[in-house]
Structures are given as C-alpha cells and as structure tokens.
Amino acid sequence: MLLRFFSCAALVLFSTALASAEDWSQWLGPDRSSVWDAEDIVESFPQSGLKVEWRVPVGLGYSGPAVVDDKVYVLDYVKDSGEVVNNPGGTSKIEGKERVLCVSAENGKTIWEYDYSCPYDISYAAGPRCTPTVADGKVYALGAEGNLTCLDAATGKFIWSKDFKKEYQSKTPFWGHAASPLVDGEAVYCLVGGPGSVAVAFDKNTGKELWRALDNDDIGYCPPTMITHEGVKQLLIWHPKSLNSLNPETGQVYWSLPLKPQYNMSVTVPRKQEDFLYVSGIGDEAAWIELKGKAKPEIAWKGKTREALFCCNSTPFIVGDTIYGSDIQSGDFVAVSLKDGKRLWASKEVTQAGRRDRHATAFIVKHDDHFFLFTEKGDLVLADLSPSGYKEISRFHVLEPTNEAFGRPVVWSHPAFANQSLFARNDKELVRVSLKK
Numbered sequence: 372m373l374l375r376f377f378s379c380a381a382l383v384l385f386s387t388a389l390a391s392a393e394d395w396s397q398w399l400g401p402d403r404s405s406v407w408d409a410e411d412i413v414e415s416f417p418q419s420g421l422k423v424e425w426r427v428p429v430g431l432g433y434s435g436p437a438v439v440d441d442k443v444y445v446l447d448y449v450k451d452s453g454e455v456v457n458n459p460g461g462t463s464k465i466e467g468k469e470r471v472l473c474v475s476a477e478n479g480k481t482i483w484e485y486d487y488s489c490p491y492d493i494s495y496a497a498g499p500r501c502t503p504t505v506a507d508g509k510v511y512a513l514g515a516e517g518n519l520t521c522l523d524a525a526t527g528k529f530i531w532s533k534d535f536k537k538e539y540q541s542k543t544p545f546w547g548h549a550a551s552p553l554v555d556g557e558a559v560y561c562l563v564g565g566p567g568s569v570a571v572a573f574d575k576n577t578g579k580e581l582w583r584a585l586d587n588d589d590i591g592y593c594p595p596t597m598i599t600h601e602g603v604k605q606l607l608i609w610h611p612k613s614l615n616s617l618n619p620e621t622g623q624v625y626w627s628l629p630l631k632p633q634y635n636m637s638v639t640v641p642r643k644q645e646d647f648l649y650v651s652g653i654g655d656e657a658a659w660i661e662l663k664g665k666a667k668p669e670i671a672w673k674g675k676t677r678e679a680l681f682c683c684n685s686t687p688f689i690v691g692d693t694i695y696g697s698d699i700q701s702g703d704f705v706a707v708s709l710k711d712g713k714r715l716w717a718s719k720e721v722t723q724a725g726r727r728d729r730h731a732t733a734f735i736v737k738h739d740d741h742f743f744l745f746t747e748k749g750d751l752v753l754a755d756l757s758p759s760g761y762k763e764i765s766r767f768h769v770l771e772p773t774n775e776a777f778g779r780p781v782v783w784s785h786p787a788f789a790n791q792s793l794f795a796r797n798d799k800e801l802v803r804v805s806l807k808k
Contacts, residue, residue, distance in 0.1 A: 395438045395787035395794070398502035398551035398594060400736070403640070405688055407738045407788040411808045414741070416753060416765035424792065424803040425479035430470060431455070431798045432498030433549075433774075438789035439505045439524065441476045445801055446512050448498035449486065455497045457775050462545070463496035469514040471503065473527060476790055479803065483527030489516055493547040497774055497798060500549035500592075502785065504559070509575065511559055515547030519561060521578060531578035539565035541590075545635070549592040555619065560595040560606060570595065570608045570615075572622065584622035587612055591637035598643050601664045607648075611635035614650055616665070626667040632656040639682040644689045644709065647671065651682045653699050659709055672712045679712045680705050684732040684783055688742075693758045695735065695742075697722070702731035704744075706758060718761045721754070722746045729777050734785045743788065747781040748772055751793055751804070773798040 399405045413421075430447035437444045446469065453465030470486040493515060501513040510524045517535030522528065535541040535548075541564030550562040554575055563571040569585035585608060593609040597619065606619040611632065616625040630637070632652030641648040641660075648668070651657035657674030674680065680687060680696050687696030692709045702724045703717035721744055724731035732747040741764065744752040749770035755762040772780035774797070786795035791807040 393789050393791075394440070395436075395789040396506065397437055397504040397554075398435060398785060399686065400788070403553075403596070405686065405736050407736050407743070409738065409788070409791060412738055412791060412806050413753070413808050414764075416767050421751070421767045422805040424805055426800045426802045427474060427479035427481075428799065429472065429796055429801045430498065432796065433500045433784050434498065434796075435502040435785035436787045436794045436796060436801060437503045437505050437510075438476060438787045438794055442482060442524070443474050443476050443787075443794055443801070443803075444503040444505060444510050444512075444524075445472050445474075445796060446470070446499040446501065446503055446514065447472060448489075448491075448515075453491075457495050457497070459494060459777075462492050462494050465491045465496050467491075469499055469518065471510065471512045471520065471522060471527070473510075473524075474801070476794075476803070479801070485520070485522055485527045485529065487518065487520070489514055489518060491515060491547075493543060494545050495547070495776075500547055501551040504552045504554050506554040506575065511552045511554065511575075513548055513550070513552050513561060515549075516543050517541055517548050517564070519552065519573075521559075521575075533573065533578060535563050535565070539563050539568050539571070541565040541568070542588075544590060544592060546592065549638070550590075550594040553595040553597065555597050558619070560619070562590045562593075562595065562608070562610075564590045569610050570606070570617065570622065572619070582622035584608075584617055584624065585610065585615060589635040591635055593637045594640055596640045598641075598648075600643075600646070600662050603665060605665075607641055609637040609641065609650065611637050614641065614660075625665040628660065628668060628670075630656055630658065636683060638684070639686045642687060642689050642694065647709070649687065649689065649694055649709070651680055651687070653681060653683050655681075657681050657712070659712060674712050676700065678707075678714050680707045680714075684730055685734045685785070688735045688737060690737075690756070695756050697732050699730055702728040704733055704761065706756065706761075708758070715758050716760055720761060720763065721752060723748060725779070728779060732781070732783060736786075736788055738788070743793070745769075745786045745793075745795060747783060749782045749797065751786075751795075767804070769793065769795055769804055770797045770800070770802060
C-alpha cells in the first residue's frame, strides 16, 4: 500500500513537472530564459505550411500572450475615440478601455474578461505593452499608464490593484509602462516611478507594499530581472542612468553601475552567462560586465558602433561565447563574440528588413538545438544559429503586421510557446499555430 502511495505521488509530481514545462506563464517563458522545453516539436515546417488551430479577435496591443494549462491570457485595448499616431517624438491621446482577456487554449473561446477605463497620452499609443504574469492561480497585468491589476486566473475575479500615478505620483514613461511584472517567492516586483520608488515590491496576495527603492526621474522600460551569483539572489533594475543590484527581500542596493542609453531607453534585460552580464541599449551602450558578488562589478569591454550588439525591442540570446540578437542601429540580426565584442556576422535575411529599416526586430526562443524567430513581419522562422552563420530551415507567415513604425508595417509582440504550439497576436487577432511533429 505504501509503495502504491509513493508510486502515485511520483506520477503526480512527474505529470505536474511536464505540465509546468509546457506553460509559458510570463514574458520570455516560465523562467524568462527564452528557452522552450517541449517534446515532439517539428524539425522543419511542412510544404503545405503549419496548421492554424484557431484565430480569434483581440484589440490593440504590444502585449504578448501568456499560457498556463488550458488558458491563454492577453492584455489589449478597446479604443472608443481618438487616433493612434505612431510619432516617436510625440504622444497620442485616445480614450478607451484596457482589458485582460482569458481564452481557451483549445478553441480560443472567451472564458472571462476584465476591463477598466484608461485614457492614453503616450507615444505609440496602440495598446498595452506588458505580458501578463501568471503565478499560483493569479494573473498580474500592468497597463501602459501604470495600472497594476491582480485577478483570479480561473475566474477573472478582482483581487487587488494599484494605480501608480495616484498612489506613487509616478510619471508615465514616454512610451508607456513596458516592464512586465516579475513574481518571485511571495513578492511581485514592478517598475513604478515617483519619489524613491523606481522599483517597488508588493505582496503578491494582498498588494501591500513590501519596500520601495531607487530614485530617478525616468524609470525606463527594462523588466525586473532576478539572478543568482555566488549563491546570492540579486534583483537587477536598469533605469536610464544606471544598472542596479538590489536585495530582493529588502530593496537594499548592493551596487550601481552607470549605464546610460540614449532617449532613456533602458529596455532589454541583462543576459547572464556564468560570472558575466551582457547589457545593451540604443546609442553606444553595450557592455560585457564581470560580476563581483555583492561588490560593484567591472566592465570587461564596451561595444563600439557597428560592432557589438545594441538591442532594444527584443532581448538577445547567449550560447557559449556568442550572443545573438536584433541590432537597433543597423537593423541587422547579428552574432557577436563575447570575448572581445567583435561581430562575427550580420544578416538581414531573418527579418527581411530594408537597408534603412531601423529597429528591425526578431524575437528569439531556443528549442533543443534550433531557434524559433518571430519577426516583425509576422513570420515564424525555424533556424540554426552558430558563430559561423545563420541557416534558415523553414518559414511560415503567421500574422499580418497591423501596426506601423518608421513608415513600415510591423507586429511588435513577443509570442508564447506552449502546448506544442505558437500563440501570437497582432492588433486584430490572437492565433494558435500547431508545432507538433
């Protein structure tokens, strides 16, 4: 009888582990590593194309979907009035509602939705930016104007909320709040803004403030990032003047390192490789940083223009001594040696970008030995990336690029990978595409 109990318990734990491995519970995946752990996935696309399981209407938004068990969560905007003008130097005023939408992963049918009135006055006002974070039966959604909402993941029932502008006197970033909430342990970490509160930790169950830290006029757009180095957890917060390491329990600052991208655009998260971090942004701000425990790190090298990798819209990916990503300055997809910051190769084949297409973007997810690259043209590309070059295996057009940037159509939303499928959205629809072998 005892043996049977342990056998059943082991089976339950094994099944739970498999289910969690298939979830895409937040931005960049379950542990924000941009790695998809799934079995029986295609190694090339069929000539007839991939199977589209369903397409359902959604509103405006850059927010990527999250998938947990049989539910898909996405944040969108239902506009009532005003015009969205994508002017990088100015804002748009529109009226409407931000909405958290939950649909069935099986058939796309709406399970529940929760909305609230939210006028926008931001640049590129076409909807919320942050991917919902799903943890322990709750979903945390941060809107573009600083409304953080915690809902029951099964029913959509309201649990608690925070209005950053009212409660913290924060100033909405020029391009809107874009730092997806991070849940770790009993806390949810957010970039908030306001005096002494660039970063704030909330109790994930009640919304009670646990601590606030850091002071800067602008908070930037880089999501909070948790790392462990020499056995010590550190919460990384990159605002437009410095990269900061905090004690996640108290908000105490371990160290700060000046890193100042242009236009206050601290966006992509630092990527850790053993004792080093790669941090990059617009301008000449790209650095390979050697960690020194809780002490201030040292910059091993800084990138030079037309060398290194300067990321913005999408977070790069490290394999061994090479980092891959979309370069904001050239529009190329590039590979760079982490030993010296020199480019190994650059290609426009991934995004099929024009010669002067700024911010040409491909979102990167690794699966086994291959990479899935979701491009701003709405293509899903299966490819091999290596220090010697880019090798495309297959390409499938998933969505029309319904947004606009710098005069060209784009879809700038990070997809989710779960249930042997791709889940992606533009400003009109959410789609599930089977990637089952």
